Amino acid sequence: MSRFLNYVFSALAVTAFIMSGAHSAETDPKVVRIATVAYNLNGKTHYLGSTELASETGLDETLAKRGVKLEWVPAATAMVGPIVNEAFANKSIDFAAYGDLPPIILNGSKPRVQLVAPWGRSGNSYLVVPANSTAKNIADLKGKRIALHRGRPWEIPFANLVQKNGFKLTDFKIVNVNPQVGAAALASGSVDAFFSLSDAYNLVDKGVGKIIWSTKNAPPDWKLMGGLWARNDFVKEHPELTQAIVTSFIKANHWAAQEAHKETYLKDYASLVQPESVVRRDYEDDSVSWRDRWSPLYDQALVDHYKRAASYARESGLIRNDIDIQQLLNSSFVDKALKELNLETFWAPSRIASQQ
Structure with a gap:
């Protein structure tokens, strides 16, 4: 009798397993x-x-x-x-x-x-200034206008850079615009710097910007x-x-x-x-x-x-x-x-x- 019950329970277990698999597929x-x-x-x-x-x-x-x-x-x-x-x-x-x-x-x-x-x-993030700017680092931009799209991933490395150098975001005049507008603002001289991604090189190639910092040699968790x-x-x-x-x-x-x-x-x-x-x-x-x-x-x-x-x-x-x-x-x-x-x-x- 016990052997028969074991057989029944095993069969039920197999059936339940098969049915659960079918149900899983059906519920996709x-x-x-x-x-x-x-x-x-x-x-x-x-x-x-x-x-x-x-x-x-x-x-x-x-x-x-x-x-x-x-x-x-x-x-x-x-x-x-x-x-x-x-x-x-x-x-x-x-x-x-x-x-x-x-x-x-x-x-x-x-x-x-x-x-x-x-x-x-x-990927990397880049700090770009106008081609004729004398700024060489983030300290030189204190109190200046920096185009940065708030809430986007590259705000984190920018915050890291600011904090690492002993500043706060309020030490800068952050202009919250998307990258396309930020690049145009830098090219027109409306801002003193622009923080973004590899599009920074487009500004360099056009002769309107130069890169003064990037995450290339920053710690891995800054990427x-x-x-x-x-x-x-x-x-x-x-x-x-x-x-x-x-x-x-x-x-x-x-x-x-x-x-x-x-x-x-x-x-x-x-x-x-x-x-x-x-x-x-x-x-x-x-x-x-x-x-x-x-x-x-x-x-x-x-x-x-x-x-x-x-x-x-x-x-x-x-x-x-x-x-x-x-x-x-x-x-x-x-x-x-x-x-x-x-x-x-x-x-x-x-x-x-x-x-x-």
Whole structure:
């Protein structure tokens, strides 16, 4: 009798397992929406290099096998943060690939999103002054007008630079404009400096600006950081689907991080928006290696970066509440993806912390 009962219970357990798997597949949403920076070039929409690459390295096919359609939701570069944050708040998107400060601001009222796949130390920030300026460093700009788009990821390295040199934001006249307006303001002489990304080189090439500081040789946690963010409720309801998406993004990171693919990435992806010469200079002479620029690890540099970013957002009044870093950073999906793809030792963690 006991053998018969054991058989019955085993059969029931197997049936329950099969049914749970079927139920899981059936409860997948029909569409997954991922927002990212978009550019319209020659009548065609192109997405931020790493996200477009993820699609080409199998993300669409991965979702299609599950009966899920992928929809990219374009966000214009001038207003990425507000556009994506609003979409997350009204649940019209499930994921977004964007920088660090906007999602911190979004989580300032209550936990809404979490970082499920970092895209690495993705880029540099630059302090540019007019070509005829005598300013040589941030100290020379005290009391001067600096164009800076508040609430964007590069505000964090600017704040780091200001604090490191013993100043406060109030020591400068911050002109809150988007990068396009900021660049025009510098060119026209309306501001004394402009803080932005690699578009700084365009001003240099036009002969209207010169770079007096950048994050190229700053500590790793001063680099721009961000990645794939997911709605908390989506992750809770669809962990397996979230895992499949994260694994696809890690495949894209791994492809791009290989030295053999560097030239292809620079020419076919990174140079879609900026001239190739600008892109190459942004990557040259950098303290972070090409491979580590794509590191998805939740290492000490990343944790330090988000702790500082959250503290800065609170202190500067961008958010009213403290951020729980443990809720903000979820490494479980990347850990599983690295193990599944045999990439556990491909990237080495950075433990270099900046001295603040």
